[in-house]
Amino acid sequence: MKSFRQELTFNLPARMEFINITPEVEHAVQASGVQEGLCLVNAMHITASVFINDDESGLHADYKKWLEGLAPFDASPQRYAHNRTGEDNADAHMKRQIMGREVVVAITAGKLDFGTWEQIFYGEFDGRRPKRVLVKVIGE
Amino acid sequence: MKSFRQELTFNLPARMEFINITPEVEHAVQASGVQEGLCLVNAMHITASVFINDDESGLHADYKKWLEGLAPFDASPQRYAHNRTGEDNADAHMKRQIMGREVVVAITAGKLDFGTWEQIFYGEFDGRRPKRVLVKVIGE
């Protein structure tokens, strides 16, 4: 069994933003030399997500508006108990639970085994600083 | 290490519907010959889910109503920017994020290692056409 590990680092200029990291993950899969296996991609931070969906800017705008409705940003200590600790990012912890921490993708014949429109995104909910994503590949 | 791959195709007659795909996944696990390992089951489409929950029709009706409340269908271009591209399924992309893209299930002694009530479902949010689910098994 082969295994391979790589960290990717992203520093997004906005508080909430999504970026397509499929090329970076494809590169890691190639570097792993794994032909058949599984690829785990996870945010290493608890106010960020890795998810698979469509690379369409309108949809991304919809996600932001929708997540803001479900878990509004509110730095005050009134709405969120977490923000009484000096943090202002309680909402980011909730947005991340909706969008998910990780994806597991099959590797078949040395490639990410995707449907037509599947693309991997890093979802940032408390940005403006460097944050890490882990890619772990196992297989043969 | 063994690996095995199978695609399942579903064509559900409703826009939103859930079906129990546990028998199909069990069949794939048997065909893989894997005794100890992991089984990834994921929707290959970005407006569909694979999730594990209870096979109870009342609960499924509750999920539909609940998801419709959280992310209402609205084909107009007003609510969702995605629907200005000619699509009408922005809501389906959101419902899918709540219910999840994939499940990873342990394989122990050649079987899906489940709790008493765990069953695997395909969740369709933009149906009435053939859509695919990937089953990937790795192990020994």
Place this chain on the structure above:
Amino acid sequence: MKSFRQELTFNLPARMEFINITPEVEHAVQASGVQEGLCLVNAMHITASVFINDDESGLHADYKKWLEGLAPFDASPQRYAHNRTGEDNADAHMKRQIMGREVVVAITAGKLDFGTWEQIFYGEFDGRRPKRVLVKVIGE
């Protein structure tokens, strides 16, 4: 390839509660002898979650309030069809979908490969009875 399986049992005194199970999972990883691989941790019950987030009591209070807002407990048969079957836990099935069934964590150099603040939690939404979590490790 090595594989290892362990069940953890939790009996939480409240209906909804979160507990940090990272030490138990670390112990399982050590017992597995796996140096490089993947660790699946999943609830074996469909009204419970396993998720990764921050071990901060204010945040946990926020999650409870937020989940209660998204999917309120209501034992009556009016709101949830599932509760016409004699159950009272339809809300718990929904809360579990938001928080997720499972996490997959990389194992690197014999340890859970975590970011600084990542901790694994068991999330209970219908407690006051013994319930199980599965830890499955594969790798080498």
